[in-house]
Amino acid sequence: MEQMTPILSEIAGAFPNIEINIFRGPPHEIADKMKSGDLELAVSEPLGDEWERFDARKLYQEEFGLLVNRTHPLLQRNSVEIEDLVNERLLCRPYCSLTDMLELEFRKHGLTPPSKHEVPLVEDLASMVRANLGVGIWPKSREAGGDLRLAQIQGFDMNALISLYTVFGRKQSAAASTFVRLLRSKDWSAEGQPAIMAGESLH
DSSP states (O other): TTTTTHHHHHHHHHTTTOOOOOOOHHHHHHHHHHHTEEEEEEEEEEOOOTTEEEEEEEEEEEEEEEETTTGGGGGSSSSSSSGGTTTOOEEOOOTTTTHHHHHHHHHHTTTOOOOOEEOOSHHHHHHHHHSSSEEEEEEEEEEOOEEEEEOOOOTTTOEEEEEEEEEEEEOOOHHHHHHHHHHHHHHHGOOOOOOOTOOOBBB
């Protein structure tokens, strides 16, 4: 939402009577709501749905790290290996694809994934890491606080592709069309996001 709110503010200024309804959910629910017309557009990680009417435009790569308390023993290591996390508690947000990918990485190494807690709000995740209740998956674009540090897991790519989803042939409201244009024209590299070919279709 930190990336979207400036654009939403512009939309609210241009359309004073607009009502903005934001839905958060797992990819399959977002896909279903897009198909039914309950959502005009989505900004999401890959939906995992090959419906031919989806038009997905790449926006940026979101980079993540492993959030740990600065006193955590993991920071004493030269590098963090997947094996180092077996006895840790993983704190993650709902619908986080990186959590699923990390669990798969453990299984590839013949390891049992660590126990985890789902934390609805990113602010709460930082508070729990601060209290040494676990380690968390954290976006690099967001400040974590001076008592917290980001570490990288060797050999594990902690990136997520964020795309704009619309539906081919479906008429959009004026506000939604404006939102789409603003998203496609935005220079995401100026926000500290890795530069990609913004607006490139995934089809």
